[in-house]
Amino acid sequence: MSQTRVQQKDAYSLILDAIDTGIYRPGDRLVESDLAERFGVSRTPIREALQRLETQSLLARDGRSLIVASLDHNQMSELYAVRTELEGLAARLAARHATEEEIQVLQGMVDEDRKLIDEPQALARANRRFHKQIHLASHNRFLVQQLDLVHRSMALMATTSLAAQGRGEVALGEHAAIVDAISRRDEHAAYKALRDHISVAFVTRLKLDSLKSGD
Structure with a gap:
């Protein structure tokens, strides 16, 4: 497995865990650069992880920003x-x-x-x-x-x-x-x-x- 794929998996797991444990709550805005700095991962796997989370409806669009989704x-x-x-x-x-x-x-x-x-x-x-x-x-x-x-x-x-x-x-x-x-x-x-x-x-x-x- 390439280093990029390892990082992508890690970035996804790190962001998902942060949502699961309440570090990021519904409505919170997620910024690539902030996430990369927090988790010590480059921006490319962070971007790919965010796209995956959006596809799974765990993130939503608010204009040009991605936010943690909420449930009605x-x-x-x-x-x-x-x-x-x-x-x-x-x-x-x-x-x-x-x-x-x-x-x-x-x-x-x-x-x-x-x-x-x-x-x-x-x-x-x-x-x-x-x-x-x-x-x-x-x-x-x-x-x-x-x-x-x-x-x-x-x-x-x-x-x-x-x-x-x-x-x-x-x-x-x-x-x-x-x-x-x-x-x-x-x-x-x-x-x-x-x-x-x-x-x-x-x-x-x-x-x-x-x-x-x-x-």
């Missing part, structure tokens, strides 16, 4: 509808295919994440790792690819539903129920537990957005 209410509803079904399927397949070691990792994540209840951003990162582990435990590469696309779009939401008061503790209880169903190899219960978990997260996010719009 309908787009968010559509995203959650797809996410609910795909995540539920991942849990169902994980109950069928997960190894005992993968289940142990999931159980350990739930226990460790309880230490982060009062840290919404850290808990949000841990939440992404937890869901990714379930995706991998499904042992279905095509499902994992589709869920990766969905979770990239989730980064376009300015806040995490885990920032709502009391949501962190409730979410971890839901995680525990999901892992319990997977460990019992109860495919239907795992599917339902994860679907319910995403549904509650969506309701919480809608409430947060309604409060923000009322300010």
Whole structure:
């Protein structure tokens, strides 16, 4: 692989991670020269990475500038509808295919994440790792690819539903129920537990957005 292709991949991953972790938020303007300086990458791979992110609808045009895209209410509803079904399927397949070691990792994540209840951003990162582990435990590469696309779009939401008061503790209880169903190899219960978990997260996010719009 050429150095240019390595840099292009790195530039894409660096910008995507910066969006995912909230360094760049919806509406923020991305400038080639600034990104090249921040990440220590030449402008050519930065330009190519920006074009790729625009093609994936993670960036949008604002005149001649590129900004981090945002989701309107309908787009968010559509995203959650797809996410609910795909995540539920991942849990169902994980109950069928997960190894005992993968289940142990999931159980350990739930226990460790309880230490982060009062840290919404850290808990949000841990939440992404937890869901990714379930995706991998499904042992279905095509499902994992589709869920990766969905979770990239989730980064376009300015806040995490885990920032709502009391949501962190409730979410971890839901995680525990999901892992319990997977460990019992109860495919239907795992599917339902994860679907319910995403549904509650969506309701919480809608409430947060309604409060923000009322300010």
